[in-house]
Amino acid sequence: xKRIRWGWVAVAAPPVIFIGYFFVYPxxxxxxxxxxxxxxxxxxVEARLIRVGWFTLWQATVSTVLTFLAAGPLTWAVSxxxxxxxxxxxxxxxxxxxxxxxxxxxxxxxxxxQESIGAILAAHVFFNVAVVVRTVSTLWxxxxxxxxxxxxxxxxxxxxxxxxxxxxxxxxxxAAAASIVFLFTFTSFGVILILGGFxxxxxxxxxxxxxxxxxxxxxxxxxxxxxxxxxxxxxxWYSRYQERTAVSWTLERGTNLRRPKGRARTGVLFATLGxxxxxxxxxxxxxxxxxxxxxxxxxxxxxxxxxxPAHSVLNSLVFAVAATLLAxxxxxxxxxxxxxxxxxxxxxxxxxxxxxxxxxxxxxxxGFIVALDWPVDLRATRWLVPAAHALVAIPFxxxxxxxxxxxxxxxxxxxxxxxxxxxFRVWREIDLPxxxxxxxxxxxxxxxxxxGEFGATSFVARPASATIPTMIFRLLSRPGQTSFGMAxxxxxxxxxLTAAVVMAIDRARFGELGSF
Amino acid sequence: xxxxxxLDVVIDSKPILENVSLTVADSEIVAVLGPSGSGKSTFxxxxxxxxxxxxxxxxxxxxxxxxxxxxxRGFGLMFQGYALFPHMNVGENVGFGLxxxxxxxxxxxxxEALSWVGLEGFGSRQVESLSGxxxxxxxxxxxxxPRPDLVMLxxxxxxxxxxxxxxxxxxxxxxxxxxxxxxxxxxHDREEASALSDRLALMRSGTIVQTGHLEExxxxxxxxxxxxxxA
Numbered sequence: 001x002k003r004i005r006w007g008w009v010a011v012a013a014p015p016v017i018f019i020g021y022f023f024v025y026p027x028x029x030x031x032x033x034x035x036x037x038x039x040x041x042x043x044x045v046e047a048r049l050i051r052v053g054w055f056t057l058w059q060a061t062v063s064t065v066l067t068f069l070a071a072g073p074l075t076w077a078v079s080x081x082x083x084x085x086x087x088x089x090x091x092x093x094x095x096x097x098x099x100x101x102x103x104x105x106x107x108x109x110x111x112x113x114q115e116s117i118g119a120i121l122a123a124h125v126f127f128n129v130a131v132v133v134r135t136v137s138t139l140w141x142x143x144x145x146x147x148x149x150x151x152x153x154x155x156x157x158x159x160x161x162x163x164x165x166x167x168x169x170x171x172x173x174x175a176a177a178a179s180i181v182f183l184f185t186f187t188s189f190g191v192i193l194i195l196g197g198f199x200x201x202x203x204x205x206x207x208x209x210x211x212x213x214x215x216x217x218x219x220x221x222x223x224x225x226x227x228x229x230x231x232x233x234x235x236x237w238y239s240r241y242q243e244r245t246a247v248s249w250t251l252e253r254g255t256n257l258r259r260p261k262g263r264a265r266t267g268v269l270f271a272t273l274g275x276x277x278x279x280x281x282x283x284x285x286x287x288x289x290x291x292x293x294x295x296x297x298x299x300x301x302x303x304x305x306x307x308x309p310a311h312s313v314l315n316s317l318v319f320a321v322a323a324t325l326l327a328x329x330x331x332x333x334x335x336x337x338x339x340x341x342x343x344x345x346x347x348x349x350x351x352x353x354x355x356x357x358x359x360x361x362x363x364x365x366x367g368f369i370v371a372l373d374w375p376v377d378l379r380a381t382r383w384l385v386p387a388a389h390a391l392v393a394i395p396f397x398x399x400x401x402x403x404x405x406x407x408x409x410x411x412x413x414x415x416x417x418x419x420x421x422x423x424f425r426v427w428r429e430i431d432l433p434x435x436x437x438x439x440x441x442x443x444x445x446x447x448x449x450x451x452g453e454f455g456a457t458s459f460v461a462r463p464a465s466a467t468i469p470t471m472i473f474r475l476l477s478r479p480g481q482t483s484f485g486m487a488x489x490x491x492x493x494x495x496x497l498t499a500a501v502v503m504a505i506d507r508a509r510f511g512e513l514g515s516f
Numbered sequence: 517x518x519x520x521x522x523l524d525v526v527i528d529s530k531p532i533l534e535n536v537s538l539t540v541a542d543s544e545i546v547a548v549l550g551p552s553g554s555g556k557s558t559f560x561x562x563x564x565x566x567x568x569x570x571x572x573x574x575x576x577x578x579x580x581x582x583x584x585x586x587x588x589r590g591f592g593l594m595f596q597g598y599a600l601f602p603h604m605n606v607g608e609n610v611g612f613g614l615x616x617x618x619x620x621x622x623x624x625x626x627x628e629a630l631s632w633v634g635l636e637g638f639g640s641r642q643v644e645s646l647s648g649x650x651x652x653x654x655x656x657x658x659x660x661x662p663r664p665d666l667v668m669l670x671x672x673x674x675x676x677x678x679x680x681x682x683x684x685x686x687x688x689x690x691x692x693x694x695x696x697x698x699x700x701x702x703x704h705d706r707e708e709a710s711a712l713s714d715r716l717a718l719m720r721s722g723t724i725v726q727t728g729h730l731e732e733x734x735x736x737x738x739x740x741x742x743x744x745x746x747a
Contacts, residue, residue: 407602408602409597409599411595411597411599412599412600412601412602414561414564414566414586414593414595414599415593415595415599415600415601415658416601416612416616417565417566417586417587418564418566418586418587418589418591418592418593419587419592419612419613419616419658419662420587420588420590420613420616420617420662421587421612421616422585422587425587425616429612430601430603433603434602434603437603
């Protein structure tokens with residue numbers, strides 16, 4: 001006996017419609033457009049694809065390797081030792097990661113490093129050090145020390161232990177961190193658009209130039225396909241690798257941290273302070289240079305070209321609220337379907353909803369301008385901006401809600417039923433309170449993402465509805481010290497807003513269930 | 517009085533319970549004893565209405581309850597691992613059944629239920645802050661607070677360490693007897709079963725093999741497996 005469960009249909013419909021129209025359908029339009037361009041084989045297309053594709057690949061690879069080298073010392077220190085300020089050091093090293101890419105780009109311009117490959121690589125390292133430190137140290141600090149001790153007893157030197165035991169055991173975490181960093185730098189947009197000038201273009205930047213500046217949509221679509229293939233390839237490799245190396249060994253539940261002594265003490269001191277000082281330089285330069293003129297006051301003056309720059313703050317806040325509402329509602333509904341007991345549907349949902357994560361924000365924005373002229377032309381409305389932001393944020397909302405919903409054992413609901421709760425009251429008393437707490441964290445993530453989103457926004461934001469990041473970019477693109485100063489001032493404002501929301505998330509996470 | 521007659525339960529086309537019959541008289545405590553995986557927990561879940569019976573009948577005071585949904589059966593079930601609500605404090609957990617029943621003076625009854633298990637004043641504590649033994653007692657209080665017609669305990673002491681178990685066996689038995697409840701206790705531990713109950717029902721591979729007092733079973737085991745299992 002198969003009944004249609006109308007409750008589930010009602011829960012699943014909004015995510016299906018939203019993702020279907022704003023993501024799957026535009027992706028199909030890009031594929032159709034791009035494949036016809038590729039099959040025509042227009043002159044010069046191939047050469048350009050190879051040049052841009054090659055640059056994208058090698059800069060991502062080099063950025064990943066450099067990030068590991070830069071993150072190594074701090075990772076070692078926080079994984080092996082307990083010392084004063086350890087948690088603070090981890091928190092500070094994470095600051096660059098939560099900053100919007102335009103802020104990072106502006107900070108490196110403030111250092112005077114623009115239009116060079118060195119600036120691009122340095123900005124990528126700056127941005128991603130935290131990924132390596134956090135991902136690898138989580139595993140490293142939990143390795144059972146007896147494994148290493150056993151190797152020492154068997155005659156391995158400290159170096160042998162590190163090389164043959166520790167590093168091998170860390171492979172899953174290293175692979176995870178490497179693929180995240182690679183994906184971020186492969187799809188890097190804001191940093192390269194700002195720091196690369198006209199000389200350096202990744203696939204993302206080239207898609208943007210072809211589509212927005214030169215209006216060659218077919219070529220942009222062809223580039224987007226290459227990009228999709230590259231990203232899916234990286235994701236596929238990673239999932240295969242994870243399957244192959246899915247070895248399990250006894251992890252300690254707590255961490256195994258020692259107090260540093262002797263030479264180790266000096267090492268920890270240098271590793272920690274050195275990393276933090278290096279990370280502090282771009283930001284402190286940005287802040288100190290932003291106050292060397294009347295740039296903040298200038299943000300409130302009406303400019304003949306860009307309007308009143310401060311208005312972008314208002315736009316961004318309005319869009320962020322709208323995007324947060326959208327992403328939270330859709331994301332929580334989707335998480336409910338994913339964790340629900342309906343096998344096939346759940347798995348299918350899980351996969352589809354993670355796709356926007358694998359697709360770049362630029363592809364999402366590009367898809368909007370290619371596809372959303374049907375059934376009515378939506379491309380001129382300002383509300384495409386929050387729709388795009390919501391799409392980028394939904395995977396994060398889902399990811400922060402699903403573990404909480406999964407952590408509620410099925411027996412908890414059974415217990416409520418036995419105690420007299422009807423199906424509706426089970427939802428009202430058990431699911432709703434639990435999901436709304438997790439949803440709050442997801443909502444805050446969505447808010448931060450919306451504030452800093454640049455890739456998709458650069459396609460869909462109208463000049464009259466510029467967000468903070470698009471306004472910063474417009475100011476940076478203009479010559480003149482005042483424009484640049486205003487860009488720096490606005491970057492500091494954006495960084496401040498972002499930091500405030502991130503700090504609120506952090507406090508909520510420590511205070512509440514503590515299970516994230 | 518609870519009467520389970522020729523109960524069959526099938527989950528994912530695998531038979532879990534086959535032709536199970538058991539009668540529990542008012543104020544009687546019966547222990548269902550058997551190795552893990554023998555279907556004991558499913559038996560309780562079927563009586564609670566959490567799993568559907570393929571065939572057979574479950575009756576309370578002579579009336580069939582097979583079509584009564586879980587939340588209207590008025591039974592209590594204490595889960596293995598307790599299944600406390602993580603987002604509620606101790607008092608809210610214990611008061612949940614009373615709230616669902618629309619009772620007045622929930623606070624007073626919660627405090628009373630907590631006193632049965634020796635946790636007076638624990639109402640505002642967070643569930644995660646409790647020790648294993650305290651969680652067990654909160655779960656027991658939550659099960660007993662709405663004064664259910666039938667109390668079912670699934671491995672009530674299974675998750676606790678040995679020393680604590682010995683003390684809590686006596687405590688749990690006392691609490692059950694003072695309330696004069698009708699109860700079914702599921703366990704894989706022979707000593708625990710005989711200490712908690714008036715009568716044993718031995719379960720093996722989804723079937724009840726033999727019922728009776730421990731002495732009867734020891735004196736006249738139905739087969740070799742029974743003799744070995746309770747020895």
